[in-house]
Amino acid sequence: MILVLEKGLGQYGEREVLAKLDALGVIGQLGRLYTDTVVVIESDVATKPTHIFSQIEGVSKVLRIGQSYPKVLEHKESTVKLERVVIGGGAKPIIIAGPCSVEGLDQLLQLADGVKSVGASILRGGAFKPRTSPYEFCGLQEAGLAYLKEASRNTGMPVVSEVMSEKQIEAAHDYVDIFQIGARNMYNYELLKEVGRTNKPVLLKRALSATIDEFLYAAEYVMLGGNNQVILCERGIRTFETKTRNTLDLSAVPILKSLTKLPVIVDPSHATGKRNLVRSMSRAAIACGADGLMLEVHQNPSKSISDAEQAISVEDLALINSDLEALYQALQIMDAPNTSAKNAGEAKITESVEGQPIEGQLVLSGSAIS
Numbered sequence: 001m002i003l004v005l006e007k008g009l010g011q012y013g014e015r016e017v018l019a020k021l022d023a024l025g026v027i028g029q030l031g032r033l034y035t036d037t038v039v040v041i042e043s044d045v046a047t048k049p050t051h052i053f054s055q056i057e058g059v060s061k062v063l064r065i066g067q068s069y070p071k072v073l074e075h076k077e078s079t080v081k082l083e084r085v086v087i088g089g090g091a092k093p094i095i096i097a098g099p100c101s102v103e104g105l106d107q108l109l110q111l112a113d114g115v116k117s118v119g120a121s122i123l124r125g126g127a128f129k130p131r132t133s134p135y136e137f138c139g140l141q142e143a144g145l146a147y148l149k150e151a152s153r154n155t156g157m158p159v160v161s162e163v164m165s166e167k168q169i170e171a172a173h174d175y176v177d178i179f180q181i182g183a184r185n186m187y188n189y190e191l192l193k194e195v196g197r198t199n200k201p202v203l204l205k206r207a208l209s210a211t212i213d214e215f216l217y218a219a220e221y222v223m224l225g226g227n228n229q230v231i232l233c234e235r236g237i238r239t240f241e242t243k244t245r246n247t248l249d250l251s252a253v254p255i256l257k258s259l260t261k262l263p264v265i266v267d268p269s270h271a272t273g274k275r276n277l278v279r280s281m282s283r284a285a286i287a288c289g290a291d292g293l294m295l296e297v298h299q300n301p302s303k304s305i306s307d308a309e310q311a312i313s314v315e316d317l318a319l320i321n322s323d324l325e326a327l328y329q330a331l332q333i334m335d336a337p338n339t340s341a342k343n344a345g346e347a348k349i350t351e352s353v354e355g356q357p358i359e360g361q362l363v364l365s366g367s368a369i370s
């Protein structure tokens with residue numbers, strides 16, 4: 001941080017500023033910056049609010065260097081673990097799959113079995129649905145949570161579901177394994193603080209208009225409450241483009257991963273809003289280093305109660321899962337020391353897939369989902 005001092009403050013005024021900083025336990029050095037006298041702050045003031053410096057008599061401007069989400073930046077653990085599921089840390093990318101909304105018990109139980117059988121390890125499903133129009137289906141509420149719990153018991157899969165208020169956190173607490181904070185609530189700081197006080201992982205989705213900094217500040221709010229189990233989810237941002245529901249910002253994945261160790265997953269369903277784009281963007285997400293995918297799946301996709309245009313079938317999910325396996329193997333070969341990307345395609349794959357050794361060349365086949 002740099003404090004720019006008022007012009008003509010004089011030596012006495014400058015000493016007063018340093019004395020006030022000293023009283024705050026902050027070390028600063030006087031210096032010159034072109035025509036200005038400045039104080040270069042040497043202490044770590046990342047968590048100190050700006051106003052305590054701007055209100056010091058004689059300070060005209062406070063310049064913060066870098067960003068102030070220290071918990072996000074300094075967090076050392078690169079995985080979020082749920083019993084048997086490991087997200088991040090170089091583990092094989094996971095698949096979170098299920099319906100946009102929980103529509104009924106039978107629907108969910110059948111779908112849970114279906115998505116598990118083709119490689120999903122976490123079940124998703126909205127019980128409290130944030131809908132743009134209040135006249136649309138807003139979820140089965142508490143009944144939906146009970147169905148998620150039953151599906152989880154049946155399959156052994158952890159479940160994730162969205163919460164939008166403190167009351168919903170309480171309602172969902174004993175039914176879900178991961179709290180989802182949806183894109184519309186990424187800026188709801190009271191809600192972020194509230195999930196930060198729980199001991200369950202939080203799947204935090206990027207808001208429609210959030211910069212990467214704003215996204216990470218939101219994660220900082222969660223972590224400030226003591227909950228470090230944050231999974232970041234890129235789900236597309238709103239741009240001028242109308243051919244897709246949102247614009248999937250895949251560059252956010254390597255950027256986020258370069259800034260923080262928190263796992264980063266991608267939701268190609270909400271990002272594109274179109275089922276025929278979900279598979280190719282899933283491939284791209286894995287290729288750029290995502291730790292997992294979140295996908296909306298339905299037994300009768302075009303008849304989903306919500307987000308029907310982006311829902312894919314269980315068969316489509318199976319294709320995406322085999323893409324993921326192949327890409328993961330390929331990336332491991334490419335990233336291995338002394339292996340160039342050029343010969344990666346020719347290299348033999350001898351890694352194991354779920355304990356079964358496989359050997360062969362990378363094969364990506366199949367067509368887009370229609």
Ligand code: PEP
Pocket residue numbers: 100126130162181182183184205235267270
């Ligand atoms: C969802 O995943 O159910 C959802 C509503 O997504 P988003 O918050 O990204 O719009």
Ligand code: MN
Pocket residue numbers: 100101270296306307
């Ligand atoms: Mn949806």
